[in-house]
Amino acid sequence: MNGHPQLNEDFDLYALGALEGEEKQALEVHLRSCTDCRRKVEEARGRVALLALAAPPEVPPRQIRDRLLRQIHAKPVEQPPPPLAAFRRWPRPAFALLLATILLAIATALLVFQNGRLSRRVSELQAAALQQQEETERARSVLEVLTAPDTLQVTLVSGAAQPLPLGKTFYNSRKGLLFYAANLPALPPDQTYQLWLVPAEGNPVSAGIFTADPKGDGAVLLPVLPPGVAAKAFAVTVEPAGGVTQPTGPKVLIGVVS
Ligand SMILES: [Zn+2]
Incomplete structure (x- = not known):
């Protein structure tokens, strides 16, 4: 790969860790000298991160895969068939499973983080409520002494x-x-x-x-x-x-x- 990758899907696959072998090496060599493509990789990483927060996990990867397949078939014969090699190692179910696993791990980490924050907030509120209750009870006790007819x-x-x-x-x-x-x-x-x-x-x-x-x-x-x-x-x-x-x-x- 001497020129820029033709389609953004290569960047997406690379960001997902699904690009392998010669394809991956070629892209990495190219990235060393191409600011433009490095920026595209960063953008792709951003898209992949967003996928974790949006949409059902299967949809975007299937689009990527389908378009990648079309790209492979459209390529001239004399070119080496790199994406195919990478893709063969990622049959459809395995690829979807990898994606689902990544997304699940991200979602789980987010939930654990949120849960920790909520637990801390609940503890704070409970402590504040308890203190208020104690102060109210003490004020009521003072009032009872003052107002009882037999005081x-x-x-x-x-x-x-x-x-x-x-x-x-x-x-x-x-x-x-x-x-x-x-x-x-x-x-x-x-x-x-x-x-x-x-x-x-x-x-x-x-x-x-x-x-x-x-x-x-x-x-x-x-x-x-x-x-x-x-x-x-x-x-x-x-x-x-x-x-x-x-x-x-x-x-x-x-x-x-x-
Ligand atoms: Zn480039």
């Missing part, structure tokens, strides 16, 4: 500092506890405020530690408490950082259940 409201005061430190507790022995404080002085880093539930019987129960922000506000929301404890009073003490199991420091706020 105690106890105001805690101090006689010492100015402006007066103030605390407010919403306590429901079945639903939980909310505590808000205002005007509390800032503490050194090795100390903390600790809220206590003083039961009708027995020792005070820790209802959590908290710090006051620069405005003097502090809060404890829904601490873990033993269920069903009847409260006699609530108190806030100053304790070593991290809190203690029983109150040791000065009481800065105290409120008795009326």
Whole structure:
């Protein structure tokens, strides 16, 4: 093959890997010196890739094959019969099977890729939904404590500092506890405020530690408490950082259940 291949089918067959022997060698030798034909090979590779995404796999190869057959028969006798040699090694069913196998492999790879992406997206959405559900449930729990008719409201005061430190507790022995404080002085880093539930019987129960922000506000929301404890009073003490199991420091706020 000294000149350019006459028909694009040669490029298609080459791109499919179906061109063999002398035909293939001749084309490859020609490609080394012909930019035009190299471009056509690239185009053919593009067409072959597109086949994987479109149309039933048998249709384009059959057209290619039929036109190639016509080309073979039309060729002058003195020319060597190269495409025939290549084609004999690819009888119709084997050729179609090769094509189907290539296309199936490409389609499978695409599906695996898509499937992986979808799985990751589903996981992300599930995690987001779970987080939203947790936040909603916590908000509902806060609202339940605030609105239940049997929730105690106890105001805690101090006689010492100015402006007066103030605390407010919403306590429901079945639903939980909310505590808000205002005007509390800032503490050194090795100390903390600790809220206590003083039961009708027995020792005070820790209802959590908290710090006051620069405005003097502090809060404890829904601490873990033993269920069903009847409260006699609530108190806030100053304790070593991290809190203690029983109150040791000065009481800065105290409120008795009326
Ligand atoms: Zn050429």
